[in-house]
Amino acid sequence: MIEIDDLTVQFGGVRGLSTLTASLPAPVTGLVGPNGAGKTTLINVLSGFVRPTIGRVMVDGEDLENIAIHKRAAFGIRRTFQNEQVVENLTAGENVAAVLDNVPTDGRPRRELIEAALEFVGLAAKRNVPGHSLNAYQRRMLEIARATVGRPRLVMMDEPGAGLAQHESEHLRHIIKEMHGYCGAQVLLVDHDVDLISATCTATLVLDFGSAIAYGPTQDVLADPKVRAAYLGVLEETT
Ligand SMILES: Nc1ncnc2c1ncn2[C@@H]1O[C@H](COP(=O)(O)OP(=O)(O)OP(=O)(O)O)[C@@H](O)[C@H]1O
Numbered sequence: 561m562i563e564i565d566d567l568t569v570q571f572g573g574v575r576g577l578s579t580l581t582a583s584l585p586a587p588v589t590g591l592v593g594p595n596g597a598g599k600t601t602l603i604n605v606l607s608g609f610v611r612p613t614i615g616r617v618m619v620d621g622e623d624l625e626n627i628a629i630h631k632r633a634a635f636g637i638r639r640t641f642q643n644e645q646v647v648e649n650l651t652a653g654e655n656v657a658a659v660l661d662n663v664p665t666d667g668r669p670r671r672e673l674i675e676a677a678l679e680f681v682g683l684a685a686k687r688n689v690p691g692h693s694l695n696a697y698q699r700r701m702l703e704i705a706r707a708t709v710g711r712p713r714l715v716m717m718d719e720p721g722a723g724l725a726q727h728e729s730e731h732l733r734h735i736i737k738e739m740h741g742y743c744g745a746q747v748l749l750v751d752h753d754v755d756l757i758s759a760t761c762t763a764t765l766v767l768d769f770g771s772a773i774a775y776g777p778t779q780d781v782l783a784d785p786k787v788r789a790a791y792l793g794v795l796e797e798t799t
Pocket residue numbers: 571574575576577593594595596597598599600601602
Protein backbone atom coordinates (compact mmCIF):
# COMPACT_ATOMS: atom_id res chain seq x y z
CA MET A 561 0.00 0.00 0.00
CA ILE A 562 1.50 3.32 -1.11
CA GLU A 563 0.22 6.54 0.42
CA ILE A 564 1.37 9.84 -1.01
CA ASP A 565 0.51 12.94 0.96
CA ASP A 566 0.84 16.45 -0.48
CA LEU A 567 4.10 15.54 -2.21
CA THR A 568 6.06 18.28 -3.95
CA VAL A 569 9.52 17.85 -5.46
CA GLN A 570 11.27 20.96 -6.66
CA PHE A 571 14.41 20.79 -8.81
CA GLY A 572 15.57 24.40 -8.74
CA GLY A 573 12.97 26.16 -10.88
CA VAL A 574 11.45 22.92 -12.17
CA ARG A 575 8.67 21.07 -10.39
CA GLY A 576 9.00 17.30 -10.69
CA LEU A 577 5.90 16.69 -8.58
CA SER A 578 3.32 19.18 -7.41
CA THR A 579 1.13 18.68 -4.30
CA LEU A 580 0.45 15.06 -5.23
CA THR A 581 -1.87 13.13 -2.94
CA ALA A 582 -2.86 9.53 -3.70
CA SER A 583 -3.52 6.16 -2.05
CA LEU A 584 -2.46 3.20 -4.15
CA PRO A 585 -3.65 -0.10 -2.68
CA ALA A 586 -3.90 -2.28 -5.82
CA PRO A 587 -1.47 -5.23 -6.01
CA VAL A 588 -0.47 -4.14 -9.51
CA THR A 589 -0.77 -0.40 -10.11
CA GLY A 590 0.00 1.45 -13.33
CA LEU A 591 1.63 4.87 -13.37
CA VAL A 592 1.35 6.69 -16.67
CA GLY A 593 1.62 10.17 -18.09
CA PRO A 594 3.43 12.14 -20.78
CA ASN A 595 7.20 12.71 -20.85
CA GLY A 596 8.25 14.84 -17.89
CA ALA A 597 5.02 14.15 -15.96
CA GLY A 598 6.91 13.08 -12.83
CA LYS A 599 6.71 9.26 -13.01
CA THR A 600 10.41 8.59 -12.50
CA THR A 601 10.54 11.32 -9.86
CA LEU A 602 7.86 9.49 -7.87
CA ILE A 603 9.84 6.23 -8.13
CA ASN A 604 12.95 8.15 -7.07
CA VAL A 605 11.18 9.53 -4.00
CA LEU A 606 9.91 6.08 -3.01
CA SER A 607 13.33 4.50 -3.49
CA GLY A 608 15.08 7.39 -1.70
CA PHE A 609 17.13 8.87 -4.56
CA VAL A 610 15.19 12.11 -4.34
CA ARG A 611 13.91 13.75 -1.15
CA PRO A 612 10.49 15.38 -1.00
CA THR A 613 10.62 19.17 -0.89
CA ILE A 614 7.23 19.10 0.84
CA GLY A 615 4.98 16.22 1.90
CA ARG A 616 5.61 12.58 2.55
CA VAL A 617 5.24 9.03 1.27
CA MET A 618 4.31 5.95 3.25
CA VAL A 619 4.63 2.29 2.28
CA ASP A 620 2.66 -0.28 4.26
CA GLY A 621 2.06 2.37 6.93
CA GLU A 622 5.74 3.27 7.33
CA ASP A 623 6.79 6.89 6.75
CA LEU A 624 9.77 6.59 4.39
CA GLU A 625 11.31 9.70 5.90
CA ASN A 626 12.37 7.35 8.72
CA ILE A 627 14.08 4.83 6.43
CA ALA A 628 17.50 5.84 5.10
CA ILE A 629 18.15 5.25 1.42
CA HIS A 630 20.58 2.37 2.05
CA LYS A 631 17.95 0.63 4.20
CA ARG A 632 15.11 0.85 1.70
CA ALA A 633 16.04 -2.39 -0.12
CA ALA A 634 16.13 -4.26 3.19
CA PHE A 635 12.76 -2.72 4.06
CA GLY A 636 11.51 -4.24 0.80
CA ILE A 637 11.44 -1.30 -1.63
CA ARG A 638 12.99 -2.44 -4.87
CA ARG A 639 13.13 -1.05 -8.39
CA THR A 640 14.37 -1.36 -11.91
CA PHE A 641 15.80 1.60 -13.81
CA GLN A 642 14.96 3.28 -17.10
CA ASN A 643 18.58 2.39 -18.02
CA GLU A 644 19.53 -1.04 -16.70
CA GLN A 645 21.93 -1.15 -13.76
CA VAL A 646 23.40 -4.62 -14.28
CA VAL A 647 26.96 -5.11 -12.98
CA GLU A 648 28.97 -5.86 -16.13
CA ASN A 649 31.74 -7.97 -14.61
CA LEU A 650 29.51 -10.17 -12.49
CA THR A 651 27.64 -13.16 -13.86
CA ALA A 652 23.84 -13.16 -13.88
CA GLY A 653 23.89 -15.35 -10.77
CA GLU A 654 26.39 -13.07 -9.01
CA ASN A 655 24.29 -10.03 -9.88
CA VAL A 656 21.36 -11.59 -8.04
CA ALA A 657 23.60 -12.79 -5.19
CA ALA A 658 24.87 -9.23 -4.62
CA VAL A 659 21.31 -8.14 -3.81
CA LEU A 660 20.89 -11.01 -1.36
CA ASP A 661 23.77 -9.60 0.69
CA ASN A 662 21.53 -6.66 1.59
CA VAL A 663 18.00 -8.02 1.97
CA PRO A 664 16.24 -10.43 4.33
CA THR A 665 15.20 -13.82 2.92
CA ASP A 666 12.70 -16.50 3.79
CA GLY A 667 15.55 -18.67 5.05
CA ARG A 668 15.97 -20.85 1.98
CA PRO A 669 19.60 -21.46 0.92
CA ARG A 670 21.07 -18.63 -1.19
CA ARG A 671 21.70 -20.88 -4.16
CA GLU A 672 18.06 -21.90 -4.24
CA LEU A 673 16.86 -18.28 -4.04
CA ILE A 674 19.17 -17.19 -6.86
CA GLU A 675 18.10 -20.12 -8.99
CA ALA A 676 14.42 -19.36 -8.40
CA ALA A 677 14.87 -15.67 -9.24
CA LEU A 678 16.69 -16.47 -12.50
CA GLU A 679 14.16 -19.15 -13.32
CA PHE A 680 11.29 -16.69 -12.76
CA VAL A 681 12.59 -14.36 -15.48
CA GLY A 682 13.73 -17.14 -17.84
CA LEU A 683 17.47 -16.66 -17.28
CA ALA A 684 18.34 -19.94 -15.54
CA ALA A 685 20.51 -21.02 -18.46
CA LYS A 686 22.47 -17.73 -18.28
CA ARG A 687 23.46 -17.96 -14.62
CA ASN A 688 27.20 -18.07 -15.41
CA VAL A 689 27.15 -15.48 -18.19
CA PRO A 690 28.67 -12.09 -17.27
CA GLY A 691 26.50 -8.96 -17.41
CA HIS A 692 28.40 -7.52 -20.37
CA SER A 693 27.56 -10.58 -22.51
CA LEU A 694 23.81 -10.37 -21.95
CA ASN A 695 21.66 -8.64 -24.54
CA ALA A 696 19.39 -5.71 -23.69
CA TYR A 697 16.39 -7.88 -23.00
CA GLN A 698 18.31 -10.35 -20.84
CA ARG A 699 19.73 -7.42 -18.85
CA ARG A 700 16.26 -6.11 -18.27
CA MET A 701 15.13 -9.55 -17.11
CA LEU A 702 18.13 -9.72 -14.79
CA GLU A 703 17.08 -6.42 -13.22
CA ILE A 704 13.67 -7.94 -12.55
CA ALA A 705 15.32 -11.00 -10.98
CA ARG A 706 17.34 -8.66 -8.75
CA ALA A 707 14.23 -6.70 -7.77
CA THR A 708 12.16 -9.76 -6.87
CA VAL A 709 14.68 -11.91 -4.97
CA GLY A 710 14.46 -11.94 -1.16
CA ARG A 711 11.26 -10.54 0.30
CA PRO A 712 10.26 -7.40 -1.58
CA ARG A 713 7.15 -5.51 -0.47
CA LEU A 714 7.14 -3.03 -3.36
CA VAL A 715 8.66 -3.60 -6.79
CA MET A 716 8.74 -0.54 -9.07
CA MET A 717 9.57 -0.88 -12.73
CA ASP A 718 10.45 2.14 -14.85
CA GLU A 719 9.51 1.49 -18.48
CA PRO A 720 10.47 -2.19 -18.63
CA GLY A 721 8.65 -2.51 -21.95
CA ALA A 722 10.54 0.19 -23.86
CA GLY A 723 12.06 -0.94 -27.15
CA LEU A 724 11.21 -4.63 -26.92
CA ALA A 725 10.44 -6.98 -29.80
CA GLN A 726 6.94 -8.44 -29.78
CA HIS A 727 7.84 -11.86 -28.33
CA GLU A 728 9.86 -10.10 -25.62
CA SER A 729 6.90 -7.85 -24.75
CA GLU A 730 4.71 -10.93 -24.44
CA HIS A 731 7.18 -12.58 -22.10
CA LEU A 732 7.47 -9.38 -20.02
CA ARG A 733 3.70 -9.15 -19.78
CA HIS A 734 3.55 -12.71 -18.53
CA ILE A 735 6.22 -12.01 -15.89
CA ILE A 736 4.47 -8.88 -14.64
CA LYS A 737 1.20 -10.78 -14.37
CA GLU A 738 2.92 -13.49 -12.34
CA MET A 739 5.04 -11.17 -10.19
CA HIS A 740 2.67 -10.42 -7.32
CA GLY A 741 1.83 -14.10 -6.89
CA TYR A 742 5.48 -15.06 -7.19
CA CYS A 743 7.04 -12.70 -4.65
CA GLY A 744 4.07 -11.19 -2.80
CA ALA A 745 5.13 -7.62 -3.52
CA GLN A 746 2.93 -4.77 -4.63
CA VAL A 747 3.96 -3.85 -8.16
CA LEU A 748 4.14 -0.27 -9.48
CA LEU A 749 4.53 -0.21 -13.25
CA VAL A 750 5.55 2.84 -15.27
CA ASP A 751 5.24 2.37 -19.00
CA HIS A 752 4.15 4.20 -22.12
CA ASP A 753 2.72 0.97 -23.55
CA VAL A 754 -0.98 1.31 -22.82
CA ASP A 755 -1.64 -2.31 -23.84
CA LEU A 756 0.87 -3.53 -21.24
CA ILE A 757 -0.65 -1.33 -18.52
CA SER A 758 -4.12 -2.39 -19.50
CA ALA A 759 -3.24 -6.11 -19.47
CA THR A 760 -1.45 -6.09 -16.11
CA CYS A 761 -2.66 -3.25 -13.86
CA THR A 762 -6.01 -3.30 -12.04
CA ALA A 763 -5.70 0.36 -11.06
CA THR A 764 -3.82 3.21 -12.70
CA LEU A 765 -2.67 6.68 -11.64
CA VAL A 766 -2.20 9.29 -14.34
CA LEU A 767 0.20 12.17 -13.81
CA ASP A 768 0.52 15.33 -15.84
CA PHE A 769 2.83 18.21 -14.91
CA GLY A 770 3.56 16.53 -11.57
CA SER A 771 -0.08 16.26 -10.47
CA ALA A 772 -2.65 13.48 -10.55
CA ILE A 773 -5.24 13.97 -13.26
CA ALA A 774 -6.95 10.60 -12.82
CA TYR A 775 -6.90 7.49 -10.66
CA GLY A 776 -9.12 4.41 -10.65
CA PRO A 777 -9.73 1.09 -12.39
CA THR A 778 -7.37 1.00 -15.38
CA GLN A 779 -10.04 0.60 -18.05
CA ASP A 780 -12.05 3.58 -16.73
CA VAL A 781 -8.97 5.75 -16.44
CA LEU A 782 -7.74 4.97 -19.96
CA ALA A 783 -11.19 5.79 -21.36
CA ASP A 784 -11.34 9.14 -19.52
CA PRO A 785 -11.32 11.96 -22.12
CA LYS A 786 -9.11 14.09 -19.85
CA VAL A 787 -6.52 11.32 -19.79
CA ARG A 788 -6.72 10.72 -23.50
CA ALA A 789 -6.19 14.41 -24.16
CA ALA A 790 -3.17 14.67 -21.87
CA TYR A 791 -1.56 11.32 -22.32
CA LEU A 792 -2.45 10.06 -25.71
CA GLY A 793 -2.19 13.50 -27.28
CA VAL A 794 -5.68 13.44 -28.77
CA LEU A 795 -8.16 16.26 -28.50
CA GLU A 796 -11.08 15.71 -26.16
CA GLU A 797 -13.56 16.55 -28.89
CA THR A 798 -12.37 13.70 -31.07
CA THR A 799 -12.85 10.96 -28.44
N1 LIG B 1 17.44 15.56 -11.21
C1 LIG B 1 16.69 16.46 -11.83
N2 LIG B 1 17.07 17.75 -11.94
C2 LIG B 1 16.30 18.67 -12.55
N3 LIG B 1 15.10 18.40 -13.09
C3 LIG B 1 14.65 17.14 -13.03
C4 LIG B 1 15.42 16.10 -12.39
N4 LIG B 1 14.72 14.93 -12.48
C5 LIG B 1 13.58 15.23 -13.14
N5 LIG B 1 13.53 16.56 -13.46
C6 LIG B 1 12.42 17.26 -14.13
O1 LIG B 1 11.23 16.92 -13.44
C7 LIG B 1 10.16 16.69 -14.35
C8 LIG B 1 9.64 15.26 -14.18
O2 LIG B 1 10.63 14.37 -14.69
P1 LIG B 1 10.49 12.79 -14.64
O3 LIG B 1 11.80 12.23 -15.06
O4 LIG B 1 9.96 12.37 -13.32
O5 LIG B 1 9.39 12.53 -15.77
P2 LIG B 1 8.83 11.15 -16.34
O6 LIG B 1 7.35 11.19 -16.16
O7 LIG B 1 9.57 10.02 -15.78
O8 LIG B 1 9.12 11.32 -17.91
P3 LIG B 1 9.58 10.21 -19.03
O9 LIG B 1 8.30 9.56 -19.49
O10 LIG B 1 10.18 11.04 -20.10
O11 LIG B 1 10.54 9.26 -18.40
C9 LIG B 1 10.71 16.99 -15.73
O12 LIG B 1 10.42 18.34 -16.03
C10 LIG B 1 12.20 16.77 -15.57
O13 LIG B 1 12.93 17.55 -16.48
